[in-house]
Amino acid sequence: MNVRGKTIVLVGRFYDLGERQDEMKRRLEELGARVTGSVTSRTDLVFAAPYAEGRNLAEARSRGLPIFNDDALRHLLADAGDSDVPDAPDAPDAPDAPDDGEGDGGAASDLVALRARLLKLEREQGITEEHRAATREILAMDGVRLLHPYGHQMEINDYALSPCGRYLATGTWLGDHAPGGTLQIWELASGRCVGYRHAMGGVGWPGHERSIQWSADGRRIGLVYRTNRIGVFDPFDPGRFFATGAVDLLAYAAVADDAPRPPVWALAPDGKRAFVASESPCEVSGCVIPLERGKLSWTPGEASPSQSFLLAERLPEELRTAEMDERDDVVLRADQVRWSRDGTRVQAQGDGRGHREAFVVDAASGQVNWVADVGELAAWSPDDRLLAHCRDGLRFLDAATGKPAGKPDGKEVGNGAGDKGAGGKGVSALQWGMRGEVPRLAAVVGEGNADGARPGVLIYDGDRFRFRLDVTPVEEDLVFADSWAWSPSGDAGAWLTADGCAEVWSLDGDQPRRLRTLDVPPETGVLLWGADDVLAALSPTTLRFLRAGSGDVLGDFTFLCTPPGPRPLGEAWWWFERRYFAPDDTTWCAAFEEGVVIAPDGRGVESLDDVLAWPVRERVAWPVRWGGLRVTSDARTAGHLLGDRGDGPWLHSYVGEIEEELRQDTSWPPRRTATVEHLVPTATSRTSWGMGSPQDPRVSRDLRYAARLCARRGAAGLATDVLKQIEGPGEKVAAAAEVAMILARAGRPDEARGAFAVPRRRHITPHAEVHPWESHEAAFVAAAVGGAYEALGDPSAADAWFARARGAIDPEDAPWHNRLAVIWALTECGREEEARALWGPDAWDAEPEPDPSVAEPWLAYLLGTGRYGLYDAFLAAWEAAAGRRHADPGIARPLTRYARKAIAASGDATPYLTLLSPTASDIAELTAEYDELQKVPRSHRAEPTRRLIRHAARCGHLTAVIDLLGRLPETTDYDNRPQALFTALWLATTGRIAAPW
Structure with a gap:
């Protein structure tokens, strides 16, 4: 810096x-x-x-x-040169001296040469003692660990080929059970994974590109993680990986102001700076930030325009227009950006002024060199000489000046070859390559394009049209730049066809020639051509490496497989989670870094050699078939083979419990034994671990509802246990008062007084100036306390508390939420006429009509307790108020239609708080739904599991509910286990999702 x-x-x-x-x-x-x-x-x-x-x-x-x-x-x-300054304790070692400018050390190159020689020897003589001896030396090196390639628990959402073409980085976002996404590094020459990292918060965001970017020398990778953070790390340094599996960031920055999506950004060629299209007080938005080492926290939009990381405060006069001077806003905004090869310029595109334009920014001064209108589709050549764009045909700009290059009319750019190029119309994607010093462009014309142009691929050398390829492309909206891959030499290209294959073409003569057709996995949408004549074919769930010259498959991987049956180390041991892998849909396996593999189906080293490898310095994949791999079928033997290394002690300690878990009956659903009285303790015992934070106000709220439900069911002791778990003072007082009110009205005054002791011990009086609850809680807390006093025979105290509750009703705060809470308390304690008064005409004039979801619990309560007259009276008042508000009387009744439908017609209510028993048909449906759930990748199971929980609750199978709750991710997120549990409780007891009153 x-x-x-x-x-x-x-x-x-x-x-x-x-x-x-x-x-x-x-x-x-x-x-x-x-x-x-x-x-x-x-x-x-x-x-x-x-x-x-x-x-x-x-x-x-x-x-x-x-x-x-x-x-x-x-x-x-x-950097000041003082060697006495201590470095960071976790700083990575310097990489080996580069031998090719790509950051690849000489030692790694020696290993590649040795591997090639041994591969040749194997083809001639088979595996020899020389292979085994070399492998023993390799395994004696520091940092060599067995690695499986199935770290991705979600669909691949971004990728980047290294500048040298030898490595591919792939990234995934968050899964249901994973703490973060995964970034994996693949060696193309071997078709094997040589490293992976966990990225907290996930890599990038689905649908957003360029979340992963390499530095020009291949020594650094920049990535977007945790939605909007930018970090840089060394992809070839094991660092802390084998201790934590986490990305060890060299530098990271939070400059996107907590935006809900990744920023538009570009890593500079040196890997130590980045352009970020941030908010800005300047006329040219964005900033250039240092990413050498450490953390940067900054909000560019709040900075002074003179801040050195920002771009030009004002455009140069020669680029200004009258329209710009009229606008009091940022003039230029980028939504696509890249750096020039020498790191001196930022090349950008954007829609900042209502139309598409390209511009170039000098990185040192932050000033704009030129601005030009372009089409929606545009791409810069790798040598920074040209910008190709589609605007009424294919056109070219000089990247140094922004002036047109080639013929300006866009028809047969530079060659006048009649129909062959069709003027570049209908182009769906642009992909540049290099042939020596000449940039080459593939302009892909998709099938069914809006211009009606003949499908194919147009090839240009610079801005000069060469020839077209008559291929059968996919539909226009499925075509993008990486549907085409240039060979590193620029003499050939490969293209994904509509029939699901990849075609390789020679482009080194006067006419193109189709060389061969390669099979690629279904849904493949990306084709990359790297070093060593290797193609990588990607889809969100597959990755295949092929020799472009022969079609030989080097590696073939399908992610998110879901084999049936248990995993060999059980489900309860989180430490073993990253050991698991599923090479296919038949069996779960487990791989330990020390070279031990559990394969319960008896597969051997030969089949595992197709997926596993010994990564050396996270650069070179050494074949496992040459030695070091030991395969067994069970955890106990694996523990013996590991001894005291790695996970050996863990396996020794827990192998008995693992074996017991694997012996357990896995048939589903489990035998029905649980009742509501079992489900409620599940909520209270898990609120502090895996059931949400006890300090989360939503947890306290739902525990209050659960206490009220227990009292309604007559379980006073269980209600008291729930009260003890409530953290929020307001919720705790209200819950105790509501439990007391319900018990007293049910003829159990002694138990009611015991529950009501909580607020009385706090010496709460309605006239106190300060109460231990928030102001927004005043209405429902005061109403609950008033109802308790009324039910316990103290009407004067009840009057005072209800007066305070009425005064706390705030029409601006969640309309009808507070009012209905007071109405309910009045109704429950027997003061129904006062409750009716609160929904008189004045109330409807003071507040907007209630959202049906707010009114539903109240209406369901009236039906569930047989108060049909109040039910009809409330809906009549609602419809009358709607009629007064709207000129068209016909609007009034449909406004309450949702509420009526949600709580069923009057007189047809399900018996209140009656737990159903599942029928044979219910069990069959639950079983079928569970079987389908087992086919869903684990990273996508949370939502279908929640649906199955709701289904089991509706039919009264609470044992199944409790079993399924344990399969949801253990997080402190309320929307995960807590919400699923409390929703199941309401469904089981009332048949409705809304919390019961």
């Missing part, structure tokens, strides 16, 4: 750096920076120590200043 001329403030004490503040100041000044003690309008950057707070940091945030962490400062001081 260049800090020359910048004003810097250091915040906090940097104890880990081992230097005094004055010494760090001196060293920063040697780098040309000015260090001050306070953040002012002249401050450029801030470095904050861990856990630092205070006025300076608050001022820096308010001014929108870039804030770097201590790791960034450590790296910056190390």
Whole structure:
């Protein structure tokens, strides 16, 4: 990071750096920076120590200043040349000296050469002692661990081929059970996975491209993770991988202001900077941020326009128009962006002013070099000479000036060859390659294009049309750039056809020639041509590596397989989760890094050699068939083979429990034994672990509803147990009062007083100035307490509390939510006439009509308790109010139609709180639905599992409900287990999803 001329403030004490503040100041000044003690309008950057707070940091945030962490400062001081500055404890070792400019070390090249020689020897003589001896030496090296290729638990949503063409990175987003997405590195020459990382929050976002980007030398990968964060890491450094499996980021930045989707961005060729299309106070949006080391926190949209990371505050006069001067907004916005090869320019496209335009920004000054109108489809040539775009045909711009290149009319650009090119119309995708110094373009014309152009592929050398390929393409909306792949030499290309194959064409003569047709997996949509004449064919769930010259398959992988039957290490041991892999749809296997594999179906090393490998330095995949792999069929033997290495101690400790789990009856549904009295303790015992945070107000709310339900069922002891689990003061007081009110009205005053002791011990009075609950809770808490006093025979206290409850009804806060809570309490404690008064004409005039989902629990309560008169009276008042609000009387009745349908017709209510017994038909339907669930990939099972839980609850099979709850992900997210459990409780007892009153 260049800090020359910048004003810097250091915040906090940097104890880990081992230097005094004055010494760090001196060293920063040697780098040309000015260090001050306070953040002012002249401050450029801030470095904050861990856990630092205070006025300076608050001022820096308010001014929108870039804030770097201590790791960034450590790296910056190390650049000053002082070897005494300690490096980060987890800093990766420097890579081997590159031998080809791609960051590939000489040692790795030696291994590739040795592997090639041994492969040749194997073809001639089979596996020999030389193979085994070499493998023993390889396995003795540090960091060599057995790796399976099935780390992806979700569909592949992004990919990137390394600049050298030897490696492919693939990434996935979040799955139901995975803590994060996965990024895997594949070696094309072997067709094997050589490394993977877990990316917390997932890689990129489905439907968004370029979440994964390589630096030009292949030493760094930049990726978008956790939706909108940008990070950089060394793809070939094992680092902390084998300890945690997590991406060990060298640098990362949060500059997207918590946007709900990934930012448009581009990693600079050096891998140490990135352009981010952020919000900006300048006329040219976006910023260029450092990504050398450490963390950057910054909100560019709140920064001063003079901030050095931002682009031009104002466009140069020669590029301005009257339209621009009239606008008080950012002029240029990028939605596609790339860097020039030399890292001096940012080449962008966007729709910032209502039409498509391309522009080039000088990275050093942030100023725009040129702006030009382009078509919706545009692509820059790899040598930065041309921009091809489709606008009434295929056109070209000079990338240095933005001026037209070739013939300007777009018809037969540069060759006048009659019908052959069709003027470049109907083009669906553009893909550039290089043939020596000449950029080559494939313009793909999809079938059924809007221009009616003949399908095929048009080939251009620079801006000069060469010839067309008469291939059968897929439909226009399925064509994109990576449907076509240029060979590294530019002499050939490969194309995905409509019939699900890949065709390889020679393009080195005057006429194209089809060389061969290759089989690729169904749904393949991406074709990449890397080094060593290897093609990679990708779909969201498959990856196949093929020799372009012969069609030989080097590796063939299908992800998200779901074999039937149990997994060999059981389901309860989270530590073993990343050991599992399913090479096909028949069997689960488990691979340990030390070279032990559990394959219950008896498959041997020969079949496992098709998927497993020994990655060396995460660069070279060494074949497992040459030695080191031991295969067994059970966990106990695997534990013996591992001994005290790796997971051996775990297996020794838990093998008995694993075997017991595998012996258990797996038939489903389980025998029906659970009742509501079992389901409620499941909620209370799991709220602190895997059932949501106890501090989550939604958990306290649902526990209040559950306590009320227990009281309604007459289970006073169970209701009291639930009350003890409620965290929120307001919810706790309201729940105790509601339980007391229900029990008292049921003729159980002693139990009611015991429950009501909670609010009375708090000495709560209706006239107190301060209560232990939030203001938005006042209406339902006060109403509940008032109802309890009324039910227990203290009408004067009830009057005071109900008066306070009425006063807390806020028409602006969730219309009718508070009012209906007070109406319910009045009704439950026997003051029905007062309840009716609260839904009189004045109420409907004061508040908007209730959302039916808010009114449904109230109406269901009236039906479930046999209060049909109140039910009809409330709906009549609603419809009358709707008639007054709307000029058309016909609108009034349909407004309540949803509510009527939701709670069934009056007189046809299901018996309240009656648990049903599943019929034989119910059991058959549950079994069939469960069998279908087992065919769903585990990363996609959460929602179908929740549906099955609801089905089991509706028919009264609560044992199945409890079993399925344990199969949902264990997270603190309310929308996962907690919501599923409480919804099941309501469905089982009332037949409705809404919480019962």
